[in-house]
Amino acid sequence: MGAVKFEGVDVLDFLGKVVELHTQHYKDDFDIDKELIQNLAACRNGENEQLLWMSRTCGTYCLWERDVYLQDSHENKVWRFYHEQTKDSILAYAIQLDGIQDGKVTGCIWPLDYHAHVERVKLLSCAIEKVSVLFQDGTQAVFPYDSYIQQINMFKAEHGTSKCVTWLPESERELQTILRREHVKRDYHAKPGDIQEYMDSLKKSTLRGKLKEVQAVAAFTRKPPSHKKEPER
Incomplete structure (x- = not known):
């Protein structure tokens, strides 16, 4: 199947179906x-x-795309880890959120070639220069990237734990240019896809999907129990 995109979809319903077909353990990750x-x-x-x-066989991850493209950020390390350090089966997607309609989160979803995408991220990532931290008492502080952990620990005693950490690249303009180009490239090569056709293809390729098919076939072909009375001995 070539590059596809699914527009105006119920995002959580789509991802939930992927989890059911592919994620075998730690499904609670998807609640987060x-x-x-x-x-x-x-x-x-x-x-x-x-x-x-x-979606991994053991859990899921949802990350801000911006942060994935920043070298050595937490998000960058997570996105690269399963390509570089494990042999886990990964299903990966880019998501553009449109909003909420009739109580459902709607948006556009692009299935990704995870391993190829990681290699592109490695080539295009921008260096982090500073880290902006919001503390529990509302204090906002900016630290140099190479010493931010020590600085956060020093601030904790007076301002409480860190509530939000924002990575600041050496060039925000460069980062935004990379992201825009990636979005245009991704969208240009993708054709509108059929969700049911896509999910059917996953059933044939994922372990859980194959198991569900086997169980369905077994249930359909199983002979009903016989109600014939056994002959008396």
Whole structure:
């Protein structure tokens, strides 16, 4: 199947179906993803509407695309890890959130070639220069990237734990240019897809999908129990 995109879809329903077919353990991860996606769709905050999501055999991850393209950020390390360090089967997607309609999170979803995408991220990632941290008492501080962990620990005693960490690249303009080009390239090569056809293809290629098919066939072909009375001995 060539590059496809699914426009105007129920995002959580789509991802939930992927989880059911592919994620075997730690499905509770998806509950965290759903809460994040619902909150972002409700507030509609520009760059935060662009997400990367993966389904693994053991759990899921939902990450801001912007942060994945920043060298050595937490998100960058997570996205690269399963390509570089494990042999896990990964289904990966780019997501553009449109908002909430009739109580459902809607958006556009692009299935990704996970391993090829990681290699592109490695080539295009921008260096982090500073880290902006919001503390529990409302204090906002900016630290140099190479010492931010020590600085956060020093601030904790007076300002509480860190509530939000924002990576600041050496060049925000460069980062935004990379992201725009990636979005255009991704969208240009993708054709509108049929969700049911896509899910059917996953059933044939994923372990859980194959198991469900076997169980369905077995249930259909199983002979009904015989009600004939056994002859008396």
